[in-house]
Amino acid sequence: MTALLTGLASLLVFSSVILVHELGHFMAARHCGIHVEEFSIGFGPRLWSTTRDGTTYSVRLLPLGGYNLFSPLPDEEDESGESAPPPAPKPRKTTLFPLVVSGQKFEDATAWQRFFVTLCGALMNFILGVAVLLVLVLTMGKVGSTTIADFSENATSSAALQEGDTILQICSNPCWTLYDITDMFYTGEEETYNVVVLRGSEVLELQDVTFTPTRDADGNVLYGMDFRVEPMKKDLRHVIVMTCDMYIYYSRAILGSFFDLLAGKVGVEELSGPLGTVSAVNQAVHYGWREVLSLLALLTINVGIFNLLPIPALDGCKLLFLAWEGLTGHPVPPRVQGVINTAGTVALVWLMILVTMHDISRFL
Template sequence: MIQNPGFLLTVLAFVAVIGPLVFVHELGHYLVGRWCGVKAEAFSIGFGPEIAAWVDRRGTRWRIGALPLGGYVRFKGDMNAASQTDPAWLEMSAADRAESFPAKPLWQRAAIVAAGPLINFLFAIVILGSFAFIHGESRTPAVAGQVQAGSAAAAAGIVAGDRIVAINGRDMATFDDIRLYAQIRPGEPVSIQVKRGGERLERQGRIGAVEESDGFGNSFKIGRLGIAPGDPVIEPVSLWRAPVVAIERTGQIIRTMVETLGQILGGGRSVKELGGPLKIAEVSGQAATLGVESFIFFMALISINLGFINLLPIPMLDGGHLLFYGLEAVQRKPVSAKVQEWAYRSGLAMLLAMMMLVTFNDLTSFGLWERLSGLIG
């Protein structure tokens, strides 16, 4: 029986996950900014009141905030932590303007902004590559070793020995491809192409939906076809190939995120499935109880999530800045200050609304509202 983490372990695990990942993200901005000759005036891990702070010989104030929910690098010429341009930068001396962020060429500004999400992906790739080198790569063929009676696969006419070639037109190279495709599509209709005895057949069916528990009292619905693989195949991974495997796995995770987000936006999934900081804290504690490797793997997943979310084209996020730079490249001039101000306010409102939604979802998953209604009743 898996033990639930206590409150202290949950808090410590959350800080141990978020703190390093935020530092890595902001370090990407900082290092590329420094390489481009931009002065960083502040480097903050966390928001709110300072717990500790110091100033280095370059004049950068390094600070740790009381709320470990993010961070920022404020470059010279930035008006605030969201990197909005301070109109006063034009009044700086020539020497100060030379090391300010707004004065840099478009490609350098874009590189500085993109460095944060990209280093999060790189961080995850290093972890996943290390795991691939140590444990090998799963290459179990996409063959139905067994078919569960009454399952979605059985209803579609799949039999043991069938080679699953494609599902809804997507090639299935390994059994893991089948599992990853099915698990985020419970109840969805599918067209399954199989190879049986040299003959290629097409079967129509619907992915099954099963309720599963993670051992911590959390239940969730996932898709299952109802087939089991044959003998597992684990291939050793050389040191030179480990990064390739890690990049492929990172790409699979990002594709799953995109598809899941598309399902939510399209109404195929409930917004109740979105989680926030409280849920991350809970799962951080759970991952910590499963051992060091599980905890490190969870960090890799969160790092990919952090990089992906920051690339969304929402003002206030890195993706929003990159969107403005793309428009600037097309129209050969910066987006007007008025439009940027309107966009930043809209982006802030969107992020606050999203934060309220995921916090409500987190508290609901903890059963808070049911307990409160019980007290009131």
């Protein structure tokens, strides 16, 4: 039963992340009147397809990606064997995302239209991340505040802090919600910080406050803080602030991981591919649907950020090419683009193979 739930949850996570990304490209292309030959979810053999308004919608066997095929409409030949002139574009509708294709080729669109189409894939991943986090916040039984309720056993911060203190800053970082506080205690080790608190009506600056992680009976770290906070009212303002704070927290963690990888602080063996993601989904299923949604939010934000990095063959590199063309009026030479994108594709495939091998070794 767990295997079935893991399979369904994995399919939901992968499909959602891929679908919204490709849907972003698709809707942006439709908005610009660019013809989409095929909108596909997955790679490999086609499992299902249908054609509507000149676009083929398909689902393929391997749900590890997807694509929009921007290609010219097929030429129609008349009885004399000569190609007929292309049909006149249909009138544009005033809706935000018109369903009527005007037939413009992707290559014939302006640089900024192509920039918009390329950018919208990552933007849709970010929107999905916000939506999922909003659901998580709305379904929380309690939303944590920044006011200390009580201290854990053997807490060291109680020497300087008091119950009822409202934490305003930690090391000059503003603390609006609980996530601002927990973000400072991610190491799981004893930490010393300068803290600004509101005690009654007085603002106090406390120097060198030491915090000890809270542990269970077996000595495992439960959370990095040695105190608990009071719940706050779950009104619209706090829900929005908490959602934004969680989004910033996830984004900061993802960017931090990328920077650590580039700086050599972590190795490639720490990365996870599709197999590692399925393993993470399996663990999340054991904890419940909230953990699955948290993983979905993390993955979709991760995909959005990763695609915007200026790495050859990814959307981020394409955006640089298109921005150059839009600003200068001259495209980057196709040969240069081809060499850069080919090198990037080879590097990404090599990285995917390496990460997959590490994933397999973890299961053996």
